[in-house]
Amino acid sequence: MKKLLAPLDNAVGLAVLATVLIAVGTAMTFFYAPVDVDGLNQKIFYFHVPIALTAYATFGWGAWKALVHLWKKKPGADLESYVAIHQGTIFGALTLITGSIWAKLRWGHWWLWGEKELVLFLIIFLFYCTYFMLRYSIEAGPRRANISAVYALFGVILIPISFLAIRLATNYIHPVAFTKQGPQMAGSQFATFMVCLAAMWTLAGALYRLELLGKRLDLKIRELRELVL
Amino acid sequence: MTSTEKYVAAAYLVVFVMILVYVVIIAAKLARLDREIGDLADEVRATRQDEEPGSAG
Amino acid sequence: MSAAAGMSGRRGRGGLVGYLGDVATLAGKDLRIEWRARDTFPAMALFVLSTMTIFHFALPSGSSDRAAQGMLWVAILFTALLGLTRTYAPEREQGMFDGLLLSPVDRSAIWLAKVLATLVFLAAVEVVALLAFWLFFAHVGGAMIAAVVLADIGLCAVGALVAAMATASRSRELILPLLLLPLSVPVVVGAVGASVDTGTGKYLAFLALYDAIFSLIAWGTFEYVVAE
Numbered sequence: 001m002k003k004l005l006a007p008l009d010n011a012v013g014l015a016v017l018a019t020v021l022i023a024v025g026t027a028m029t030f031f032y033a034p035v036d037v038d039g040l041n042q043k044i045f046y047f048h049v050p051i052a053l054t055a056y057a058t059f060g061w062g063a064w065k066a067l068v069h070l071w072k073k074k075p076g077a078d079l080e081s082y083v084a085i086h087q088g089t090i091f092g093a094l095t096l097i098t099g100s101i102w103a104k105l106r107w108g109h110w111w112l113w114g115e116k117e118l119v120l121f122l123i124i125f126l127f128y129c130t131y132f133m134l135r136y137s138i139e140a141g142p143r144r145a146n147i148s149a150v151y152a153l154f155g156v157i158l159i160p161i162s163f164l165a166i167r168l169a170t171n172y173i174h175p176v177a178f179t180k181q182g183p184q185m186a187g188s189q190f191a192t193f194m195v196c197l198a199a200m201w202t203l204a205g206a207l208y209r210l211e212l213l214g215k216r217l218d219l220k221i222r223e224l225r226e227l228v229l
Numbered sequence: 230m231t232s233t234e235k236y237v238a239a240a241y242l243v244v245f246v247m248i249l250v251y252v253v254i255i256a257a258k259l260a261r262l263d264r265e266i267g268d269l270a271d272e273v274r275a276t277r278q279d280e281e282p283g284s285a286g
Numbered sequence: 287m288s289a290a291a292g293m294s295g296r297r298g299r300g301g302l303v304g305y306l307g308d309v310a311t312l313a314g315k316d317l318r319i320e321w322r323a324r325d326t327f328p329a330m331a332l333f334v335l336s337t338m339t340i341f342h343f344a345l346p347s348g349s350s351d352r353a354a355q356g357m358l359w360v361a362i363l364f365t366a367l368l369g370l371t372r373t374y375a376p377e378r379e380q381g382m383f384d385g386l387l388l389s390p391v392d393r394s395a396i397w398l399a400k401v402l403a404t405l406v407f408l409a410a411v412e413v414v415a416l417l418a419f420w421l422f423f424a425h426v427g428g429a430m431i432a433a434v435v436l437a438d439i440g441l442c443a444v445g446a447l448v449a450a451m452a453t454a455s456r457s458r459e460l461i462l463p464l465l466l467l468p469l470s471v472p473v474v475v476g477a478v479g480a481s482v483d484t485g486t487g488k489y490l491a492f493l494a495l496y497d498a499i500f501s502l503i504a505w506g507t508f509e510y511v512v513a514e
Contacts, residue, residue: 040233044240051244070510090251094244101240105233127468134465137455146510147451151465157503158469161496165472168479168492207251214258221265228273 011209018206021199025192033192041105046192048098050200052121055091056159058084058204059128063156066149078145079219081152083211085131087204092125116166123162127155308391312399317406319376326372330365330411337361338418351424355481358419359474362412362434366441367466369407371459373400373449383453383512393509400446401501408438429490433480436493440473440500441466447504450511472496 029046036042062084069077099118104110113119131151138144185193230238320326341357377383386396412434420426448465452458473496479489 043237097243098240105236123471130464137457150507150510161472165475169475217262
C-alpha cells in the first residue's frame with residue numbers, strides 16, 4: 001500500500017496524475033455528463049465547486065501543519081503551513097472569479113450577496129489575504145512561525161462560524177434563499193464531479209509539492225552560501 | 230458561440246491563465262535559484278584556486 | 287494543550303485562585319494606568335459620538351430605524367478597534383513587555399487580564415454610545431443590550447489576541463483592523479440580527495457560541511503569540 005501511494009508524495013507523481021485526471025475530467029464534463037435543465041452554464045459547476053473544495057482542503061491542511069508546528073515543534077511545518085495557505089489563496093481567488101462568472105450567467109449579476117457560498121468565500125479570502133500581510137510584516141524567526149500558525153488555526157475555526165453566520169444573516173438580509181443544486185444530481189453528473197474533484201486535489205497537491213521544493217531549495221542555497229563564505 | 234458558451238469558456242480560461250501565471254512565477258524562481266547556484270559554484274572555484282595556485286581547477 | 291502545561295510550570299502561586307489573582311492584578315494595573323493618564327477612554331467616547339454624528343448625515347431622511355441600528359454596530363466595532371490599538375500601549379511605551387513575559391505569570395493570564403481591561407473600557411464607552419443612540423436615533427431594547435454585552439466579550443477576546451499579533455508586526459496600527467475585521471463578521475451578524483430581527487434568541491445563542499469558541503482558542507494559543 002505504501003509503495004502504491006508513494007507517487008502521491010512527490011511533485012512529479014502528483015503532476016502526472018493531475019494531468020491525466022484533468023484531461024479525463026474535462027472530457028467527461030463536456031462529452032459524458034448530460035446538459036441538465038439549467039443549460040450549459042451548469043458545466044461551470046464541475047470545476048467551480050471542486051476548486052472551492054480544494055481551497056478549503058488546503059486551508060485545512062495549512063491549519064493542520066500549523067498545529068503540528070505548535071504542538072510538536074516540527075521544523076519545516078511552518079513552511080508547509082505557509083505554502084498550503086498560499087495554495088488555498090490561489091484556489092480561493094479562482095473560486096471567487098469562477099463563482100462570479102457563474103452568478104453572472106445564472107442571475108445576470110457579477111456579485112450576489114444572496115449566494116451564501118460566495119459571501120463565505122469572500123470573508124475567508126479576506127482573512128487569508130491578511131495572513132500574508134501579517135507574515136511579511138514580522139521578522140523571520142520563531143515568533144513569526146508561531147503567530148502565523150495561530151492565525152492559520154483561527155482560520156479553520158472562522159470557516160464554520162462564518163458559514164453559520166451567513167446562514168443566520170440571510171434571515172434579515174435576503175429572506176429568499178437560492179438553491180444551487182436544483183434537481184438531484186444524476187449518476188453520470190456525480191461521477192464527473194468526483195473525477196473533477198480528484199483532479200483539482202491532485203493539481204493542488206502537485207503545486208504544493210512544487211512550491212515547497214522551491215522554498216526548501218531557497219533555504220538550502222542560503223545555508224550553503226553561509227557555509228562557503 | 231452563444232453567450233453562455235462564452236462565459237463557460239471564459240471561466241475555463243481564467244483557471245488556465247492563473248495556473249500558467251503560477252508556472253511563470255515558479256519558472257522565474259527556478260531561474261533565480263539556478264543563477265544563485267552558479268554564483269556559489271564560481272565562488273567556491275575562486276577560493277579553491279586561491280588556496281592552491283599550482284593546481285588546475 | 288501547552289497552555290495548561292505552562293500553567294502548572296510557570297505560575298508563582300498555585301491553583302485557580304493564584305491564576306485568577308494574577309489576572310486581577312494585571313487587569314487592575316491596566317485600569318489604574320488608564321485612571322491616572324486618561325488616554326483611551328475619553329478618546330473612545332469622543333470617537334463614538336463623532337461617528338454617530340457622521341451617521342446622522344450619512345443616513346438620508348426616511349431611512350428606517352433598522353438602518354440606524356445597523357450603523358450603531360459599525361460605530362461600536364470601529365470604537366472597539368480604536369481601543370484595541372492601545373491594548374499593549376502601556377507595555378510597549380515603557381518597554382515592559384519582556385518584563386511581563388519573564389514574570390512568573392502564566393501567559394494566558396496576561397491575555398485574560400487584557401480582555402478584562404479592554405472589556406471595562408468598551409463597556410464604559412458603550413454606555414455613552416447607547417445613551418447617545420437612544421437620544422439621537424431610536425429606542426434601545428433589552429435584546430440590543432444583551433447583544434452588546436455578548437459581542438463585546440467576543441471582540442475583546444479575539445481583539446486582545448490579534449492586538450498581540452499586531453505588536454509583533456512592523457505595521458502595527460495598520461494591520462490590526464485587517465486582522466480583526468474578517469474575524470468580527472460573525473459578531474456583526476449576530477449582533478445586528480439580535481438588534482433588528484425577530485427571534486433574538488438564536489442570534490444571542492450564536493454570539494455566545496462565538497464567544498465560547500474563540501475565547502477558548504485565544505486562551506490556548508496566546509502564549510505562542512507572545513513567546514519566542
